[in-house]
Amino acid sequence: MVSNLFITFEGPDGAGKTSALKDIVQRLEQHNIDFLATREPGGIRIAENIREVILNPAYQEMDAHTEALLYAAARSQHFYEKIVPALQSGKHVLCDRFIDSSLAYQGFARALGVDEVLSINEFAIGKRMPDLTIFFDxxxxxxxxxIQANRSDEINRLDAESLVFHEKVYAGYEEVLRRYPERIRIVDASKSLDEVTEDVWKILKEVIV
Ligand SMILES: Nc1ncnc2c1ncn2[C@@H]1O[C@H](COP(=O)(O)OP(=O)(O)O)[C@@H](O)[C@H]1O
Ligand SMILES: Cc1cn([C@H]2C[C@H](O)[C@@H](COP(=O)(O)OP(=O)(O)O)O2)c(=O)[nH]c1=O
Known part of the structure; x- marks a missing residue:
């Protein structure tokens, strides 16, 4: 029997993390698995409020340092208020985005430095990293x-960035994959949603079901 795990979903915008997590939640419920599903930035009211500030498309003047610190602040509150208690109570935690998003988006794509962003995040949450990360490639x-094809989805300040920015985010994730190969599993997110969900489920079944 495995102990409970802290699992994160990562990948570029529009990769299907949120959609797949919704389907995975249903399967976990059907299997009576004790879990908490949550998301970043957000997950609890303080962090949802910080999310409103970070992602508001009107705030074009936001400095990259401010952005990185706001993500770290939202993460800190979410981590100590929601994730840690859930893990302590024996639940598996599945989180839509976590620290790797900050390393890829702020550290690499915004060019603040992956090590610098790692260090503000260590201040925010200590050295606890996810046990398993599923990267939607x-x-x-x-x-x-x-995202463009489904305009009813919220188009936030980061979605609205240029393709060049999003290519840097992808390169940032490649750097994250190089740094943490032992905890990251890759799924091919270009497949249909059903196939992607199935691939994620196969990985989860190995560790928690
Ligand atoms: N495998 C897929 N193939 C095609 N479209 C998808 C797939 N997964 C999700 N979508 C659609 O793409 C958009 C972004 O999906 P979403 O789950 O919000 O991605 P993310 O959370 O990674 O940004 C949504 O409109 C969703 O319906
Ligand atoms: C958690 C986190 C998210 N982000 C970005 C990624 C997304 O563009 C945005 C979150 O918006 P969201 O709508 O949740 O995007 P997605 O559905 O793709 O997960 O914030 C960062 O830049 N740094 C971070 O640390």
Whole structure:
């Protein structure tokens, strides 16, 4: 029997993390698995309020340092208020985005430095990293096309960035994959949602079901 795990979903915008997590939640419920599903930035009211500030498309003047610190602040509150208690109570935790998003988006794509962003995050949450990260691998232009095709989805300040920015985010994730190969599993997110969900489920079944 495995102990409970802290699992994160990562990948470019539009890769299908949120959609797959919804389907995975249903399967976990059917299997009577004790879990908490949550998301970043957000998950609790203080962090949802910080999310409103970070992602508001009107705030074009936001400095990259401010952005990185706001993500770290939202993460800190979410981590100590929601994730840690859930893990302590024996639940598996599944989180849509976590620290790797900050390393890829702020550290690499915003060029603040992956080590610098890692260090503000260590201040925010200590050295606890996820036990398992599922990386939704998708070329950024496909993710952006998916978001554009479904305009009813919220288009936030980061979605609205250029393709060049999103290509840097992808390169940032490649750097994250190089740094943490032992905890990251890759799924091909260009497949249909059903196939992607199935691939994620196969990985989860190995560790928690
Ligand atoms: N595998 C898929 N193939 C095609 N479209 C998808 C797939 N997964 C999700 N989508 C669609 O792409 C958009 C972005 O999906 P979403 O789950 O919000 O991605 P993310 O959370 O990774 O940004 C949504 O409109 C969703 O319906
Ligand atoms: C958690 C986190 C998210 N982000 C970005 C990624 C997304 O563009 C945005 C979150 O918006 P969201 O709508 O949740 O995007 P997605 O559905 O793709 O997960 O914030 C960062 O830049 N740094 C971070 O640390």
């Amino acid at each position: 998708l070329q950024p232009q496909i993710g952006l096309a998916r």
